[in-house]
Amino acid sequence: MKTYNRVISIIILFGMMACESFEDLQLDPNRPVQAEPSLLLTAIEVDAFSTVQVSAALASRQLIFTNSASDNQYYGWQRASFADYDQLRQVAKLTVEAERTSNDSYKALSLFFRSYYIIKLTNTFGDIPFTESTKGEAGNFKPEYDTQESIFIQVLSDLKTANSLLTADSGDILGDIIYQGNILKWKKLINSFSLRVLMSMSLKENNSVIDIKGKFAEIFSNPEMFPLFESNMDNGALQYLDVEGNRYPFFNSNDLRTAYYMEKSFVDKLKRNRDPRLFVYADRDNNGRQLQETNPVAYNGLEGAAPLSENTNLILSGTGSPIDSRYYNDPINQPSLLMGYPELMLTLAEAAYRGWIPGDAEEFYREGIRASMEFNNISPHETEAYLDHHMNSYVTAEGLRLILEEKHTSLFMNSGWESFYNQRRTGIPELSLSNQIINPGGIPKRWMYPQEEIQLNLQNMNEALQRQFGGQDNVNAVMWLLRQ
Template identity: 35%
Template sequence: MKNLKYIIFSLAVCLASCEDIADLQKDPGAITRPSADLIFAGILLTSYDSPWSLDQRHNQFMTQNEAYYEGQPYGWTTGTYENIYTALRNVNQMEIEAEKMGDLGAQYKTMAKFFKAYFYSRATEMFGDIPMTEAMKGVSDQNFKPKYDSQKDIYIQVLKWLDEANAELPALIEKRVTIPNDFIYNGDLSKWQKLVNSYRLRTLISLSKRADDTPELNVKQQFATILSDPAKYPLILTNADNFQVIYNTFNTYPLWPSNGVVVKNDKRNTLAATYVNIAKSTKDPRLMVVALPAEALAKNTDVFARYGGGKTGDLQSTLLDQSSAGLLSMINFDFWETSAAGVPAIQLGAPEVNFVIAEAINRGWVPGNAADFYQKGIEESMKFYNIGAAAVTSFIAANPYPASAAQGLNKILEQKYMSFFENSGKQAFYDNRRTGVPAFDIGQSNANNNQIPVRWAYPTSEYTTNEVNLKAAIQAQFSGADTQNDTMWLIR
């Protein structure tokens, strides 16, 4: 009896205080069931591209002249899905959590449609065909080898998601629904609606080569529908609505030094000739804001002749010699590094949207005056750099919209390129890939057989985890080849 009492007492103590070792190994601070708003914030953190990156050197805005660092060789072969599909899994989880919230989760379900469109389009414009319809079925259906969807089908779905998101947002806006943890638009869904439609225009113009041969996309009709009803389809037409990242003392600007001491001299990173030469030939006042005169050229009477850009195709040793001799322009540190907040990083802005509309009018997709939107695109870009109104007027007068349609298109694309300086990720590269404007420099540094690549080969991990579906996709698109020089359907 005494032993039985001891056993019962020991059990009681154990039940009260003993824990399973698996429970003890759990991190008590870990978030295992994040709410939709926390997931949304995480998605935002993966949704933007930083300035001053290798992408921007491949856009031919800057050159890296020191051989210790990677230059601008265009030597990439394969790419990675990792960040994009991680973001898409988060979008999928946000939808799941939003569904549990009932009506209170409606805004997250709508935003999920935008972000699915956003991330799938980012993946397909890099690689070509990608997994989409089966991509998120690994956990739910135990399908870890998703089929690849054609690029055409992906864009049909992307445009559908964007249209649906726009249709759902007005009711949420009317109810004054907001989104906590939104560090882009501070929860203002009316600004998100402008982004949704502006992103749809970006997507449609990226399909310009398919506008006449793919009726399922209705590229021209969709574009015209959006422009014909600005109340239903509001757009980002002024900088106040830009989709941009504002840096601060916690999320510090990429150029800001860790010790807070700005050294206003960096001859390793100088402006590229592709950008500088356009600015000099058009006498663009933005050049004097973004860059410093080259030391050896600073005494020229023509202020624009004081600036020099390095050819992207030159060897890094050549560029370093030129920079050391004071022939190349560095960035204007007083503009770009005034504080840890630096300068906002635009992801999709008003200049781009105005130029996209101007291009669509020029191509005959929609009625209107392309010159008006061309001019508005220039004005919004120059406002971003705080260029005075008189200087803007003088620049537009000296660089009017040409009467010739072909010359007009070239001018639109050239000015759109100039507005992309150190923002909007790979968009300048994608526009060049689609249109050839501006002409990109190719030289001795090119590591791709004197070619600018047009895509990324599929991730090597796909060959071990999803080989059958991957090879079927490669065969369907490129007759079995998978290189950075194979032309995808989007730009064929």
């Protein structure tokens, strides 16, 4: 195992160095360069699967921050970055190398990663450059913006193609630190991700051009053609190692140790539902240190919308549970998920609730809970006790709320901004607001385009703004994805 860990670390380091030197050599036209797709793949995987972050937990009312008034907590954000286009350029190189080596497996993965990054970007802004987005080497430094609708249509097509390209004869996948070249597991991730994309479009379920319900049912109903995650063993997960450069991203983080506390509505929900994940997400507050670790009374959250001074005073008085110490003390902790089996099961539960697929929404709901508990090392006995508690019983009239609240709980500190995007799409769970919120419009719907676009691509950006929002670039504008 030690030898394996060292090999993985060397691959990651070498992959990152290779991508950097490849970029540098591109500047010299007299030095033709080829990069092994395996080296490109490793670096792309490390970036794409690194989804552990506190910003989404702040915006999703799971954590609060006490060192200052956080823009994520008080909804004061403005512009975001186009940095993911740097990764898309690496993906474009992977595509070139896949063609050069005639390896359909790498072609499939390049389509998947292109889809993944483009969905991240369009979820952030709305319309973005896509068709012309990585053509700088061809002299196009001012790409036009594609409509969000056309982006989703193309992504769904690309994901379907990626799944079909992966076969027993499509070529070896070297440099794969996620699934170690397992073709079936990649197909499961691609198809499970396709269902995430389709569910993110639920407000467009009556759009006959896209046929969201039909596409969802096609994937779900054909497991031989479109295999899906079957357990947590299939998770799209980046495993951490107790090796320099490969440890859990908040290991030894003093900020996480001293400045991040659990949000009140989140803790109250966990306590109300007798949820054992409370004890692995949070630590007891100072006033509860003498109580048993499994006594819910020892845990209290702080209001995400309350004034900063009010929260800091409560902490000084001993009230307020910090995040569990494993998040900053354990160099391995738990994997970073691009997407996991719990999310898939709860997505299927929502699809069954909406009538998109046959099947029992309650069964998917209960399996999603079991999978989340397992991911967080909760015992089967505790899990079944939770499922038997009347507050967690599935009731059809409350089905959508129950499913989405469970998804919100299961996405704590994993899967990037999915917890926020699900809330943005459905309004569940309700997120607290007050006069402390920086944004006059409440919870923002998007981020503004980067400042660099004003300087470098103003005409195309303005055309996209006019097309979407009447020319205004603001965080409260409603993108196509969120309009019924």
